[in-house]
Amino acid sequence: MTCFSPKFMAFCAALACLSGQAPADTAQGAHVSIELNALEPIEDACRISFLVQNGHDTDIEQAVYEAVLFDTEGRVDRLTLFDFGALPAARPRVRQFLVPGLSCADLGRLLINGVETCTGDGIPADACTDGLELQSRADVEVLG
Incomplete structure (x- = not known):
């Protein structure tokens, strides 16, 4: 699944954190x-x-x-x-x-x-x- 909108990016980042994966493409960066x-x-x-x-x-x-x-x-x-x-x-x-x-x-x-x-x-x-x-x-x- 690809994240496009800022709200969807935040949602994907939250899901990644919950799964133990670091969000690679957050606005803050690595x-x-x-x-x-x-x-x-x-x-x-x-x-x-x-x-x-x-x-x-x-x-x-x-x-x-x-x-x-x-x-x-x-x-x-x-x-x-x-x-x-x-x-x-x-x-x-x-x-x-x-x-x-x-x-x-x-x-x-x-x-x-x-x-x-x-x-x-x-x-x-x-x-x-x-x-x-x-x-x-x-x-x-x-x-x-």
């Missing part, structure tokens, strides 16, 4: 999406779970993002790197990070400050940043 999916307190740490999808036609061999964690008062708590590892093309992946010394309840915002590493055969230099889509299912705002 991009990476990162969703803050869950926060889980673990003893003296916070486990942060992300749902990540590489919407490019080519695998990303390694994606490392610099993140800034803010407390609920808006102060910087820490700057850290999240290594999402390999991101196969058009496949969702869940990545979890245990942040020691962080109470999940004290996390107010998360800023994706930039990309530290983005490698892969034939991927554009800006593959991990151009059109980066950020979302949150938690009560924590994600910025980029």
Whole structure:
């Protein structure tokens, strides 16, 4: 089925996302999406779970993002790197990070400050940043 009208393109993109396929011809183009999916307190740490999808036609061999964690008062708590590892093309992946010394309840915002590493055969230099889509299912705002 071919998508022609903007409404039909949006419908096809939604169907592709539901089926686990990245929409190849959306208005935004190929991009990476990162969703803050869950926060889980673990003893003296916070486990942060992300749902990540590489919407490019080519695998990303390694994606490392610099993140800034803010407390609920808006102060910087820490700057850290999240290594999402390999991101196969058009496949969702869940990545979890245990942040020691962080109470999940004290996390107010998360800023994706930039990309530290983005490698892969034939991927554009800006593959991990151009059109980066950020979302949150938690009560924590994600910025980029």
